Amino acid sequence: MAQDRYSRQHLFTPIGEKGQNKIKSKHVLILGAGALGTSSAEQLVRSGIGKLTIVDRDYVEWSNLQRQQLFEEEDARSRTPKAVAAKEKLQLYNSEVTIEAYIMDVQREEMEFLIPTVDIVLDATDNFDTRMLLNDCCQKYATPWIYGGCVGSHGMSFTIVPGETPCLHCLLESVPLGGATCDTAGIISPAVHMVTAHQVAEALKLLVGDYDALFHKLITFDLWNHQYSGVKVGRAKNKDCPSCGENPSYPFLSLEHQTKTAVLCGRDTVQIRPGQKVERNFEELKAAIPAGNVEENPFLLSFQTNDYRMVFFKDGRVLIHGTKDVTEARRLYHKVVG
Incomplete structure (x- = not known):
């Protein structure tokens, strides 16, 4: 019955009925409707969030079907925009959730339009240009966001809370986050789901307000070679960081850095x-x-x-x-x- 939809989350003590009501009142933005984005979106929609905004500039291709779980062969045949195809599937899973889909290439203006209206952001982008824009915009509007990336059998995730944790700009000074892409090094779908399991779990903690339960470490793993670690990065927070320091200038929101x-x-x-x-x-x-x-x-x-x-x-x-x-x-x- 419909009233039993979220009963298993009600039974989970850290969420409960009170936490479920909070989840239902929140608005989540997912930047990217590829592998990470579709996996995270399905989990969040099934969990009963109030509103989801999903943004992507691309269309569905045959190579996407191996790991991007919301898409079907017909989407690839018709080259349906990913945001549109994702919304169609997600609405079938939970008609109670308000879903907005935007087909757009996200730059500074789009960030400034999207970020102020949401409670948290999940990173499902495919490049660091967009991530650095996202990082600065979330710092500017004090919006938590959850970094995620994967390639091959490797993945990583980190929850960024403005004013509390290092930001992505801080991390780039001390942690190697860039490298190959799935278009050059390939990817296996279990790595995708491992990343989004961490991202969505952290998102649920933020949505119910359980900040003490956040992991506070940079998660890295290699599923193929059975490696998993949580790296302490608290000391990477830099008071002089131009993105999150004491006198931020948000450099990646300026035209010269785009x-x-x-x-x-x-x-x-x-x-x-x-x-x-x-x-x-x-x-x-x-x-x-x-x-x-x-x-x-x-x-x-x-x-x-x-x-x-x-x-x-x-x-x-x-x-x-x-x-x-x-x-x-x-x-x-x-x-x-x-």
């Missing part, structure tokens, strides 16, 4: 330039991208896919030939560089 894109006049090409100056290491890049279809000289490295050609320069710039769509170009860029 990835620059431009459609080149008269050419079917988009140029992408990182927000911060980098010197591209071609050896590291070759190790990250799929083998084959790579050409190189002392000045640039070219990588050919079925439909596009990506040309990487030493100064960090990338030319993506074969499209004038900035959103598509950004998607391809992040698939390769992470």
